[in-house]
Amino acid sequence: MLKLLQPARLQKGDKVATVSLSWGAAGDEEIRWRYEQGKRRIEEVFGLEVVEMPHTLSPPDEVYRHPEKRAADFMAAFADPSIKAIISCIGGNDSIRMLPYIDFELIRANPKIFTGYSDSTVAHLICLKAGLSSFYGVSVLNDFAENGRMHPYTAKWIETVLFSGTPVGPIPVAPEWTGEWLEWTVANKEKRRTYKPNHDYEVVQGEGVVQGPLIGGCFEVLEILKGTPLFPAPSQFDGAILFLETSEVHAPEWLLEDGLRQYGVCGILERLSGILFAKPQNGRFYKEYKHVIKKVLAEFNCGQLPVLYNASFGHNEPKCLLPYGARGEINANNGTFAILEPGVR
Numbered sequence: 001m002l003k004l005l006q007p008a009r010l011q012k013g014d015k016v017a018t019v020s021l022s023w024g025a026a027g028d029e030e031i032r033w034r035y036e037q038g039k040r041r042i043e044e045v046f047g048l049e050v051v052e053m054p055h056t057l058s059p060p061d062e063v064y065r066h067p068e069k070r071a072a073d074f075m076a077a078f079a080d081p082s083i084k085a086i087i088s089c090i091g092g093n094d095s096i097r098m099l100p101y102i103d104f105e106l107i108r109a110n111p112k113i114f115t116g117y118s119d120s121t122v123a124h125l126i127c128l129k130a131g132l133s134s135f136y137g138v139s140v141l142n143d144f145a146e147n148g149r150m151h152p153y154t155a156k157w158i159e160t161v162l163f164s165g166t167p168v169g170p171i172p173v174a175p176e177w178t179g180e181w182l183e184w185t186v187a188n189k190e191k192r193r194t195y196k197p198n199h200d201y202e203v204v205q206g207e208g209v210v211q212g213p214l215i216g217g218c219f220e221v222l223e224i225l226k227g228t229p230l231f232p233a234p235s236q237f238d239g240a241i242l243f244l245e246t247s248e249v250h251a252p253e254w255l256l257e258d259g260l261r262q263y264g265v266c267g268i269l270e271r272l273s274g275i276l277f278a279k280p281q282n283g284r285f286y287k288e289y290k291h292v293i294k295k296v297l298a299e300f301n302c303g304q305l306p307v308l309y310n311a312s313f314g315h316n317e318p319k320c321l322l323p324y325g326a327r328g329e330i331n332a333n334n335g336t337f338a339i340l341e342p343g344v345r
Contacts, residue, residue, distance in 0.1 A: 001213065001238050001239050001240075002128075002213040002215055002236050002237075002238075002240060002324075002325050003213075003325065004128065004131055004132055004133040004213075004324060004325030005108070005111045005131055005132050005133060006111070006133050006323075006342070006343070006344055006345045007085075007111045007112045007113045007132065007133065007344055007345070008084065008111075008112070008113075008344060008345055009162065009163055009164065009165050009342075009344035009345065010046075010048065010084060010085055010113065010162045010163050010344070011084075011163070012046075012047035012048070013047060013048070013049065014048055014049065014084040014085065015048070015049045015050075015051055015082050015083050015084060016042065016048050016049070016050055016051070016083065016084060016085040016086070016087055016113075017050075017051050017052070017053055017056075017073075017077040017080070017083045017085070017086050017087070018035075018039065018050060018051075018052055018053070018056050018086075018087050018088075018089055018140050019053050019056055019070070019073050019074055019077060019086055019087070019088060019089065020055065020056050020057075020058070020063050020070060020073070020088075020089045020090075021070050021073075021074060021088055021089075021092075021095045021098065021116075021119075021120065021122075021123055022070075022088075022090070022091055022092025022093065022094060022095040022119040022120070022122075023060065023063070023064075023090055023091065023092030023093070023119075024058060024059065024060035024061070024062065024063025024064060025060060025089065025090050025092075025141055026056055026057055026089040026090065026140065026141060027056070027057040027058045027059050027060060027062075027063065028059070028060050031141070031184045032057075033186055033189070034141050034145045034184050035057070035089065035140060035141060035145070037144075037145040037189070038140035038141055038143075038144035038145030039140065039144075041144045041145065041150055042087070042140070042144050045150060045155060046158065046159075046163075048085075051083070053073035053074075053076060053077055054069075054072075054073060054076070055069045055070060055072070055073050056073065056089065064094070067094070067095075067097035067098045067101065068098075068100075068101045070095070070098050071098040071101035071102055072101065074086070074098065074102070074123070074126075075101075075102070075103055075106055075107075078106055078107050078110045078112065079106060079110060081110070083112065084112055084113065085112055085113035085114070085115070085162070086112065086113065086114045086115075087114075087115055087116065087138070087139065087140055087144075088114075088115065088116025088117075088120045088123065088139045088140070089139060089140045089141055090118075090139050090140065090141040090142060091116070091117065091118030091119035091120055091139065091218075091247075092118075092119045093119055094119075095119050095120070095122040095123060096122050096224065096225070096228070096230075098122070098126075099122075099126075099228070099229070099230065102126055104126070104129055104130040105130075107126070107127060107130035107132055108130045108131050108132060111132050113134070113135060113162060113344065114127055114132075114134040114135065115134065115135040115136075115137040115138055115139075115162070115321065116136075116137070116138070116139050117136055117137060117138070117139060117217075117218065117245075117313075117314060117315070117319075118139075118218050118221065118247055118314075118315065119218070119221055120136075120139065121136075121217030121218045121221035121222060121225070122221060122225065122230065124136060124217055124324060125217070125225060125230040125231070125232065126230065127324070128215070128232065128236075128324055128325075129229075129230060133323050133324045133325040133326065133343070134323075134324050135161060135162065135321045135322065135323050135324070135343060136216070136217060136243070136313065136314075136321065136322040136324065137157075137158070137161070137313070137319065137320070137321030137322065138154060138158060138319065138321065141184075142317075143317065143318075143319065146193075146317060147182060147188060147189065147190065147191055147192050147193055148190050148191065148192040149192075151174075151317055151318035152318075153174045153175070153312070153318035153319075153320075154317070154318040154319055154320075157171070157319070157320040157321050158321065161320075161321040161323060161343040161344070162321070162343065162344060163344075164342065164343075164344070165342050165344055165345055166342055167339070167340055167341055167342055168323075168326070168338070168339035168340075168341070168342065168343055169338055169339065170336060170337070170338040171311075171312075171320050171337050171338060171339065172200075172336075173198050173199070173200055173201055173310060173311065173312045174198055174312040174318045174319070174320075175197070175198055176195040176196060176197055176198055176318075177195060177196060177198045177279060177312065177316050177317065177318070178193045178194060178195045178196065178316065178317050179248075179281050179282030179283060179284075179315065179316045179317075180193040180194050180282070181248075193317070198279075198310075198312070199310065200310070200335060201308050201309065201310050201311065201335045201336065201337065202290070202308070202309040202310050202335065203306070203307070203308060203309070203332050203335050204277070204290050204293055204294060204307035204308070204309045205293075205294055205297065205303065205304070205305065205306070205307050206274070206304055206305055206306030206307060206332045207304070207306070207332045207333060208306065208332055208333065209329060209330070209331045209332070209333065210241070210273040210274045210306050210329070210330050210332070211241075211273060211327055211328065211329045211330075211340065212239045212240045212241045212272070212273035212274065212327065212328065213239070213240050213241070213324075213325045213326065213327055213328070214240070214241050214243055214276075214322050214323065214324055214325065214326055214327075214328045214339070215232065215236065215237060215240045215241075215242060215243070215324060215325070216242045216243035216244050216276075216322075217243075217244070217245075218244075218245055218246070218247055218314065218315075219244045219245065219246050219247075219251060219256065219259060220246065220247050220249050220251055221247075222244075222259075223255075223259050226262065234266060234267050234268055234271065235271075237268045237271045237272060238271050239271070239272075239273050240271070240272055240273060241272070241273055241274045241275070241276055241328045241330060242263075242268075242272050242274075242275045242276070243275075243276040243277075243278070243311070243313070243322055243328075244275065244276075244277050244278070245277070245278035245280075245281075245311075245313060245314025245315060246278070246280045246281050246284075246285075246289075246314070246315070247281055247314075247315050248281050248282070248315060250280075250281065250282075250284045250285070251285075252285065253285050253288035253289060253291070253292045256285075256289055256292050256293075257292045257295065257296055260292065260293065260296040260297075261296050261299065264296060264297075264299060264300035264302075269296075269297065269300045269302050269305070270300060270301070270302060272302075272305060273306075273330075274305060274306040274307065274308070274330040274332075275293070275305065275306070275307045275308070276308050276311050276328070276330065276337060277289070277293065277307065277308070277309045277310075277311065278310075278311045278312070278313050278314040278315075278316070279309075279310045279311065279312070279314075279316055281314070281315040281316060282315075282316070289309075290309060293307055293309075294307075306330045306332040308330045308332065308335065308337055311337065321343070322339075323339065323341075323343035323344075326339050326340075326341045326342075326343055327339070327340045327341045328340070
């Protein structure tokens with residue numbers, strides 16, 4: 001069973017660091033305004049002090065060429081006792097290159113909040129390997145810098161999960177959602193994306209109520225990590241609720257089928273208590289994914305494993321935050337999801 005250290009909760013006035021662990025978009029001159037908008041929201045909406053690490057705003061090409069500098073920023077943020085949380089600027093596709101430069105003992109000795117999503121799945125599994133709970137959630141250039149304003153659903157779950165030491169409680173789906181892409185230009189700065197009405201969770205299969213520690217991330221990134229030292233050992237999935245979401249890569253249904261089948265072959269599916277699956281990015285392959293999930297689970301005699309679908313996390317907006325290792329609950333009888341423990345202490 002997964003047991004992770006809980007970081008301390010945030011308080012108004014705390015210092016938080018922004019880091020560029022993958023794509024160096026924050027340092028791109030043409031979209032630097034977007035970083036500044038996200039930074040301002042972190043400070044004004046949540047009352048935090050934002051600091052950049054030495055390479056957070058380096059040009060994208062330099063960030064790409066120097067994974068050791070990205071890792072140095074990450075380690076320095078953990079080592080600095082004045083920094084209470086670390087926020088990823090954005091995802092990308094190559095933060096795995098930081099792995100040779102990571103000090104896992106340093107992370108374990110200095111537990112603090114880390115949040116991000118997408119390629120930040122790598123950083124989350126770094127934290128997991130170090131024994132620290134992190135938060136699959138928000139990034140600077142996406143959520144904090146959302147066009148027009150931060151969505152109140154996202155802001156609510158940041159407050160609830162990162163600032164409160166009480167159990168997180170029930171997490172309903174967001175009342176509306178969007179996966180629309182608007183070009184990051186100053187002209188679009190105040191233009192809100194088009195939101196669509198959402199619907200409740202769907203129970204793909206299973207019945208009853210199951211609980212277990214949360215583990216997972218971006219499906220496509222987890223596929224990249226299989227076979228590396230970062231991918232969790234099968235025993236870390238014992239009794240767990242596996243959460244999965246898909247990115248703008250739009251993995252076709254056959255790729256999801258192959259990936260889930262590999263979880264089955266490795267003996268992971270049979271260890272799970274349940275699966276929490278997000279609405280696919282921009283709703284693409286929504287029906288197809290449901291069919292694939294049922295098909296593969298049946299192949300491994302997991303046809304009764306509760307699967308809850310259409311959750312609000314990952315690459316669509318707005319989103320909740322999921323603390324790794326916290327005890328989640330899927331109620332397949334009434335189609336609800338809750339986190340029964342605090343995310344922070």
